[in-house]
Amino acid sequence: MKILIADDSRVMRQIVIRTLRQAGHGGHDIVEAENGRQALEMVRTESPDLVLSDWNMPEMNGIDCLSALRASGSTVAFGFVTSEGSEEMRERATSAGAAFLIAKPFTPEAFDDALRSVI
Template identity: 65%
Template sequence: MKVLIADDSRVMRQIVTRTLRQAGYGHVTVVEASNGAEGLAMCADEQPDLVLSDWNMPEMTGIEFLRSLRSQGDARPFGFVTSEGSPAMRDTAAEAGALFLIAKPFNADTFRDVLEPVLG
C-alpha cells in the first residue's frame, strides 16, 4: 500500500505522515510531492494507492491536480487534507471526484474514521 502526500509545506507532509502512522497505518509506504504538478508526475511514476493533497499549493493547486488526474481517466482514491473546509470547498472537492476533505486541525481518530473505508 502506497500513499502520496502532496503539500508545499515539508512540515505539514511530516505531520500528515505521523498522523497516518498514529492512526494505525504504519505499514503504508509514503511518497511526497511539494505541489500538484509534482504529484501528478509521481502518480504516473510511483502508482500510489491513495493521494492525500493540500488544496492551496504553488504551480498546481490540489483541485487542479485532482481534475488533471480525472481528465486522464485516473480514478485512484483522492482526498484533501487542508486548512479550510468550507461547505463550498467540500462541494467542489466532491464534484471533482474527491472521496473526502479533512480540515485542520485533525488527529489520528479523524484519519482513521475517514481512511478505514478506503484503506481497510
C-alpha cells in the same frame, strides 16, 4: 499500500505522516510531492493507491491536480488534507472526485474515519 502526500510544506507532510501512524496506518509506503504538478507526475510514475493532498499549493493546486487526474482517466483514491474546510470547498472536492476532505487541525481519529472508506 502506497500513499502519496502532496503539500508544499515539508513540516506539514511530516505531520500528516505522523498522524497516519497515530491512526494505525503507519505500515504503508509513503512518497511525497511538493506541489500539485509534481503530484500529478508522481501518480503516473509511482502508481500510489491513495493521494492525500493540500488544497493550496504553488505551481498547481490540489483541486486542479485532482481534475487533471480524473480527466486523464485516473481513478486513484484522492483525499484532501487542508485548512479549506468550508461546505463550498467540501462540495467542490466531492464534485471533482475526492473521496474525503479532512480539515486542519485534524486528529488521528479523523484520518482513521476517512481512510476506512478507501483502504
